[in-house]
Amino acid sequence: MPHCPNCGEGFSTQQNFCRECGEDVSEIVENSDTSSQKEATDKSGMGRGAYVTDTRIKKVESVLDDDETVHYLTRGSTVDVEGSSAGTSLFGDDRSRKSGTKGYVRAAITDKRVAVKIPQWLGSDERSIPYDSITSVDLDTGLVNKRISLQTPGQTYHIEVHEPGKDECRDAVRFIREKISETKQQQVITQESADPDPTEQLKNIKQLHDEGVLTEKEFEEKKQSLLDKL
Numbered sequence: 537m538p539h540c541p542n543c544g545e546g547f548s549t550q551q552n553f554c555r556e557c558g559e560d561v562s563e564i565v566e567n568s569d570t571s572s573q574k575e576a577t578d579k580s581g582m583g584r585g586a587y588v589t590d591t592r593i594k595k596v597e598s599v600l601d602d603d604e605t606v607h608y609l610t611r612g613s614t615v616d617v618e619g620s621s622a623g624t625s626l627f628g629d630d631r632s633r634k635s636g637t638k639g640y641v642r643a644a645i646t647d648k649r650v651a652v653k654i655p656q657w658l659g660s661d662e663r664s665i666p667y668d669s670i671t672s673v674d675l676d677t678g679l680v681n682k683r684i685s686l687q688t689p690g691q692t693y694h695i696e697v698h699e700p701g702k703d704e705c706r707d708a709v710r711f712i713r714e715k716i717s718e719t720k721q722q723q724v725i726t727q728e729s730a731d732p733d734p735t736e737q738l739k740n741i742k743q744l745h746d747e748g749v750l751t752e753k754e755f756e757e758k759k760q761s762l763l764d765k766l
Contacts, residue, residue: 552639560639585609585707587700596644599651599662608645608708610684612696615641615652615663619691634661643684643695645708647715650686652695665693667715668723675709677702684709734765 553560585608592609593600600606618631634641639655650670654661669688676683682697682705697705738759745755 583607583707585700585704587704592642593644595639596642596651596653598660599653599664600644600646601648604651605647606644607647607711608704609700610643610645610695610697610705610708611640611699612643612681613641613698614696615643615654616694616696617663617691618694640698641696643697645712650693650712652693663693667712668719670712670716673709673712673716675705677705686712734762737762 584606588606588609592611593606596606596609613636615634616631617634634654636655638657641652641654644651644653649667650665652663652665654663665686665688670686671689672687674685674687676685682702684695684697684705686693686695700708741750741755741758741762744750745752750758
């Protein structure tokens with residue numbers, strides 16, 4: 537049985553907090569579960585961070601979709617939200633700090649988005665940041681903690697990271713950048729497939745002109761407009 541590092545009271549692996557003193561013991565529970573330390577299987581075939589385990593995924597599963605795959609996880613204490621009337625605080629105007637008052641702040645970097653869970657005493661504050669809304673991602677590394685910053689057109693999310701280490705954080709940032717690039721490429725392909733073929737349109741307006749639906753002037757104007765697109 538593991539013991540609380542604060543008061544020494546024993547606790548079960550089903551607890552996240554010490555019943556005697558209230559100390560957060562969730563990480564001790566994670567580390568004591570040796571079976572959960574094996575790297576989780578990735579159904580998509582893409583790599584996962586070594587910090588990702590079944591036990592840790594369960595801690596964020598309430599913010600995940602059923603078909604969502606977790607590739608990286610982070611654990612910290614705060615998320616700073618900046619921009620779009622986020623609020624005024626000690627950390628500056630238009631910036632507010634979200635802290636986990638009932639456990640660690642955890643970010644799940646999945647195949648779809650970055651999902652952040654901020655546990656509170658009265659429920660949880662959840663943030664979802666799709667890759668198609670992220671314009672840039674940066675990593676700041678300090679002596680102790682790291683910070684991943686996700687910039688969107690409306691707000692910037694500064695996610696404090698205690699775990700995993702710097703190398704895995706760099707891998708996570710690279711993964712996010714790859715997903716942003718993939719999303720942009722898909723948007724271009726979708727847009728190109730949605731745009732009608734100018735050649736086909738020329739045939740259509742020619743037929744309309746021959747049938748007398750379009751006047752000579754209208755036909756020439758539309759034809760020139762389509763030729764400019766070729």
